[in-house]
Amino acid sequence: MSVEFKNVSFHYPDASAGVESISLTIGEGELIAVIGPSGSGKSTLLMLLAGFLVPDSGQILINDEDASGKPPEKRDLGLVFQSYALFAHMRVWENVAYPLKVRGVPSMQRRKRAEEMLLRVGLSGMAERRPASLSGGQRQRVALARALIHAPRALLLDEPLSALDAGLRVEMRDEIRHVQRDAGIATLHVTHDQEEALSIADRVAVLRDGRLEQVGAPADIYDQPATRFVAGFLGHANLWDGTARDGGVETAIGFLRCDTNGVAPGTGVTALVRPERVLTHDSLDTNRPNRFPGEITEDRFLGAQRRLDFAVHGGVVSVEVAHRDKVAAVSIPPEWIRLL
Ligand code: ADP
Numbered sequence: 001m002s003v004e005f006k007n008v009s010f011h012y013p014d015a016s017a018g019v020e021s022i023s024l025t026i027g028e029g030e031l032i033a034v035i036g037p038s039g040s041g042k043s044t045l046l047m048l049l050a051g052f053l054v055p056d057s058g059q060i061l062i063n064d065e066d067a068s069g070k071p072p073e074k075r076d077l078g079l080v081f082q083s084y085a086l087f088a089h090m091r092v093w094e095n096v097a098y099p100l101k102v103r104g105v106p107s108m109q110r111r112k113r114a115e116e117m118l119l120r121v122g123l124s125g126m127a128e129r130r131p132a133s134l135s136g137g138q139r140q141r142v143a144l145a146r147a148l149i150h151a152p153r154a155l156l157l158d159e160p161l162s163a164l165d166a167g168l169r170v171e172m173r174d175e176i177r178h179v180q181r182d183a184g185i186a187t188l189h190v191t192h193d194q195e196e197a198l199s200i201a202d203r204v205a206v207l208r209d210g211r212l213e214q215v216g217a218p219a220d221i222y223d224q225p226a227t228r229f230v231a232g233f234l235g236h237a238n239l240w241d242g243t244a245r246d247g248g249v250e251t252a253i254g255f256l257r258c259d260t261n262g263v264a265p266g267t268g269v270t271a272l273v274r275p276e277r278v279l280t281h282d283s284l285d286t287n288r289p290n291r292f293p294g295e296i297t298e299d300r301f302l303g304a305q306r307r308l309d310f311a312v313h314g315g316v317v318s319v320e321v322a323h324r325d326k327v328a329a330v331s332i333p334p335e336w337i338r339l340l
């Protein structure tokens with residue numbers, strides 16, 4: 001089962017907002033995380049696939065079949081939203097089994113399938129409880145079990161974890177990933193949490209103002225962002241504007257030796273360096289390329305690492321290090337400089 005957006009555009013009536021020329025395929029069993037700032041069109045994209053909104057132009061294919069004109073209930077999708085939208089008066093198993101009830105599956109069978117799903121999401125033994133007696137994480141598991149019980153053709157998740165606290169969010173995202181892998185189901189996972197997107201997805205799709213800015217594997221998006229926007233949006237980044245020269249780029253902090261990838265000398269470019277790729281040195285006595293003396297002006301403790309602002313002549317280098325050491329100079333390995 002796969003899903004395909006073919007050049008889909010949609011605009012809200014009386015508003016310029018919407019999504020524009022979206023082409024994206026979610027392969028069988030693939031999880032695509034859609035990420036972007038608030039208002040970039042993430043939910044709109046999901047609502048179009050779900051059938052709650054109808055494209056102005058373009059096509060949406062579900063399993064190679066044109067979904068246009070099919071109402072949401074005929075699309076056979078599993079949906080999970082930030083608000084769990086559980087039925088308060090129903091027991092947990094009845095909530096989970098609800099899609100089967102709608103489809104006319106007999107009660108005994110419903111109960112059995114619900115128990116199986118609850119086991120899969122780690123909630124066996126909770127079948128008789130009411131949603132009100134569950135924690136946020138447990139409710140979201142119930143919603144996930146309910147979304148998957150009728151073996152839908154695709155799973156649509158709209159910020160399902162944003163109401164949970166940080167620790168639970170990490171636990172739940174791993175769980176969503178496991179359950180989704182088990183079910184081998186094409187999944188569109190909308191989030192504004194970059195770490196969540198990078199950690200959970202087969203591919204990440206970055207939306208900006210209703211347009212797809214880049215789609216790619218998490219590591220590619222992170223290390224090879226196509227644009228300055230993507231570089232700045234996913235993770236921390238040193239971004240220096242400059243001018244390409246032979247064998248490097250001239251920036252405010254000085255000349256950075258690097259592979260210019262054939263960019264013509266004189267071209268305006270932005271050099272990207274991730275803070276964790278910057279090396280630190282306790283003395284000036286190093287012959288590393290792109291070495292800059294300076295001093296620490298900011299030192300933030302982040303638990304597993306520290307993020308330093310290292311002031312050099314002409315600017316600041318953001319550096320991530322594991323330990324607090326004396327830093328007299330930093331150097332930037334040429335192979336970790338990417339020109340945008
Ligand atoms: P996201 O989920 O990325 O935060 P949305 O898809 O909800 O963004 O919204 C995309 C844009 O469309 C936003 O500018 C939003 O204000 C606008 N929008 C969303 N829903 C409506 C609506 N019902 N009517 C008009 N504009 C809307």
Ligand code: MG
Nearest residue numbers: 042043044158
């Ligand atoms: Mg949204």
